[in-house]
Amino acid sequence: MHHMKNNIKVQRAILNLTQQDLAERIGVSRQTINAMEAAKYVPSTVLALKLSKLFGKPVNDIFDLEEGD
């Protein structure tokens, strides 16, 4: 099982969005946002790119591999 760190929560705070707001903007459920922020779900490339576009940051600035991967 590979793990990734991410700062979705920080990026979301910068844009002043709730989990529900973010969920609606990228077309997933709020639970999925919650699971991603808790690093319990690794999103697909499509979803990662949607987040990247919305946050205006490269994917590498949002997601990072954890040690050992």
Place this chain on the structure above:
Amino acid sequence: MKTSYLFPYRFKLISGVLFAVSLALFVTYYCADKYLDFEYKTQVFAIVGDTGLLGDSDWFGWVENSIVDEILFTIVIASGLIFAFSKEKTEDEMVASIRLNSLVKATIANYVILLFLYLTVYGFSFLTVLNGAMFSQLLIFIVLFRINMYRFNKFASHEE
């Protein structure tokens, strides 16, 4: 990602109710078979139909048969498939991932149980195992998927 092979969400409730009711009736029908004589006999087309245990096999012909269990089983399978493979209220890639995970676990669990029963149940009782095997994988998948979806929704029930 498009997962167009899933049935629409609006079928979820009705198919779930139908599945629960028809499965309960189907199991009751088989369990109570010896005690109550509830049948509706008619002529049915058979690819192969045996007349009794030592009777001859009729190929591609019409045989007389009680169709109560056939009707029940058709409803069990149709409603079960639709309930199991209809979209969730909010369908996204994580739900798809939970569905796949549940399907893998259900398939493995089903065959572990079947293998165990194959090696430990003999004689006519094995017919009961075969009857159960007709819908066991679907049932295990539905139960596992519902449990996993419940945990998924509960885990995120309040925003941090």
